[in-house]
Amino acid sequence: MKFMSDDPLQIAPDVMESLEKKGVSRRDFMKWCTGMAAMLALPSSFIPKIAEAVLAQxxxxxxxxxxxxxxxxxxxxxxxxxxxxxxxxxxxxxxxxxxxxxxxxxxxxxxxxxxxxxxxxxxxxxxxxxxxxxxxxxxxxxxxxxxxxxxxxxxxxxxxxxxxxxxxxxxxxxxxxxxxxxxxxxxxxxxxxxxxxxxxxxxxxxxxxxxxxxxxxxxxxxxxxxxxxxxxxxGKRIHDNCERRGHFDAGQFVREWGDAGHRQGWCLYEMGCKGPATFHNCPTVKYNGGTSWPVQAGHGCFGCSEPHFWDTMGPVYKRLPNVPGFGVEKTADKIGAGLAAATAAGLVLHGIGRAISPKKKDEE
Ligand code: SF4
The missing domain is CATH 3.40.50.700 (NADH:ubiquinone oxidoreductase-like, 20kDa subunit)
Structure with missing residues (x-):
């Protein structure tokens, strides 16, 4: 593939022409390559490398x-x-x-x-x-x-x-x-x-x-x-990047669907949100082209990216059980600024969802 030296993305004109014919502008392509580099935590010097790799193979x-x-x-x-x-x-x-x-x-x-x-x-x-x-x-x-x-x-x-x-x-x-x-x-x-x-x-x-x-x-x-x-x-929990995290730290919880807290976007932990025990980038990447994600739409996370979540993370609308080393269950009602640091320090382990006890037979 031939590249133009004065083009930061180094896309050959014939390749660019072919992309444009398919409805992809240079700006769109640049934006996409930049987004990929950011998502993969690669330095900006990788943007042209991504462009070349994607176009060449x-x-x-x-x-x-x-x-x-x-x-x-x-x-x-x-x-x-x-x-x-x-x-x-x-x-x-x-x-x-x-x-x-x-x-x-x-x-x-x-x-x-x-x-x-x-x-x-x-x-x-x-x-x-x-x-x-x-x-x-x-x-x-x-x-x-x-x-x-x-x-x-x-x-x-x-x-x-x-x-x-x-x-x-x-x-x-x-x-x-x-x-x-x-x-x-x-x-x-x-x-x-x-x-x-x-x-x-x-x-x-x-x-x-x-x-x-x-x-x-x-x-x-x-x-x-x-x-x-x-x-x-x-690499990070839903809870780490959740837009409702400020309300969690301030002790502002939704207690009933449609209550004042729910209408104001407060934390969904009390409504069964499993974000504190679920590792996924939902809050930053979102779905449908970055339009929204469940917690933004008003429903708690139910831990779907954790192994065996259906048996271990339920019931969907009940608070997380007390996970060893986690501590939210004990302290949610008297939550304050200090809890943020405590939970952040206590929850860096991956796969914590597996530590939650499997559903007992009589709960099924
Ligand atoms: S418990 Fe759920 S809604 Fe509340 S801050 Fe954590 S992830 Fe967000």
């Missing part, structure tokens, strides 16, 4: 869908930066996605196997949905093969697998008690595959895009926490 990607609600595909289709059309046509060569591809039946399955055979070790896989392990995986089959069998072959031969949504990362709702199909996340089903986890119900497509951009720019997946989640997106 068109890696193959296959999207597998197993036990799920298609919420992550929905999230992809709602992507605004870049638009889904740009992701599908410009950045990636999406060869297989059951929900949006034109071929069907044997032709579709052939497209998948062609990528596995011809691009071995070079393609990406995105997996949406959990994989049933019970009874040899008979509870989810595509084209006559079990999800488990397919995932072993497709993920096992990929450069990297990105598990999106909480079902693909940790089993999600299908794995909730009593987990009748033996559902698990991709890493548990295919332990030899290189897997990064982007949980959420659904995942945030900005986090998926940034993970791919990181790989294209630096040649490796981003650093992760002990649950395989990229630190750029899951």
């Amino acid at each position: 068109k890696p193959y990607l296959v999207w597998l869908e197993y036990q799920d609600c298609a919420g992550d595909s929905e999230a992809l289709l709602r992507a605004t930066a870049p638009t889904v059309g740009q992701i599908v046509l410009d950045i990636l060569s999406v060869e297989y996605h059951e929900t949006i591809m034109a071929p069907s039946g044997h032709m579709a399955e052939k497209s998948l196997m062609d990528v596995v055979e011809n691009q071995k070790g070079k393609y990406f896989v995105v997996v949406e949905g959990s994989i049933p392990m019970k009874d040899n995986g008979v509870y989810c089959c595509i084209g006559g093969r079990s999800a488990l069998d397919l995932a072993r072959e497709v993920c096992g031969n990929a450069a990297a697998t990105i598990a999106v949504g909480t079902c693909a990362t940790h089993g999600g709702i299908p794995a909730a008690h009593p987990n009748p199909t033996g559902a698990v996340g991709v890493k548990e089903a295919v332990p030899n595959a290189t897997v990064i986890n982007i949980p959420g119900c659904p995942m945030n497509v900005e986090n998926l895009t940034a993970t791919i951009v990181h790989y294209l720019t630096l040649g490796r997946l981003p650093q992760t926490d002990n649950l395989g989640r990229p630190l750029f997106a899951f």
Whole structure:
């Protein structure tokens, strides 16, 4: 690719012309590259590198869908930066996605196997949905093969697998008690595959895009926490960046839906918000192109990006149980400025949601 030396983004005129023909202005592209660098905490010197990496490569990607609600595909289709059309046509060569591809039946399955055979070790896989392990995986089959069998072959031969949504990362709702199909996340089903986890119900497509951009720019997946989640997106708790945090620190809590505090945007902790025990960048990235996110809309976080949240973080509208080392439950009623420091110091551990006791049988 040829670059212009007087252009800070160093985009060749013919490449820029091709982007403009697809409705992407230079300003849009610059803004997108800058946003990606900021999200990945890369210095501004990486902005032209991101532009070059994204424009120079068109890696193959296959999207597998197993036990799920298609919420992550929905999230992809709602992507605004870049638009889904740009992701599908410009950045990636999406060869297989059951929900949006034109071929069907044997032709579709052939497209998948062609990528596995011809691009071995070079393609990406995105997996949406959990994989049933019970009874040899008979509870989810595509084209006559079990999800488990397919995932072993497709993920096992990929450069990297990105598990999106909480079902693909940790089993999600299908794995909730009593987990009748033996559902698990991709890493548990295919332990030899290189897997990064982007949980959420659904995942945030900005986090998926940034993970791919990181790989294209630096040649490796981003650093992760002990649950395989990229630190750029899951390194901080919801509570750390929540716009209602000032009200938490001031002891101003919503006590009933629609009360004066709720109308004034006070803290939702008393209404069951699990933000203090949930790691995700929802408050900073938000959803639908940065329009809003649940807490901004007036509903507490229910911890959907934590493993087994359905069994361990509930009930949805009850205050967090007392987590060892956390202390909010004991002090929420007499909260004051001092608590902010105490909780901040006490909650730097990842995966704290797992310390919450599983739901007892008689509570189900
Ligand atoms: S408890 Fe929930 S609503 Fe309150 S500050 Fe924390 S994350 Fe925000």
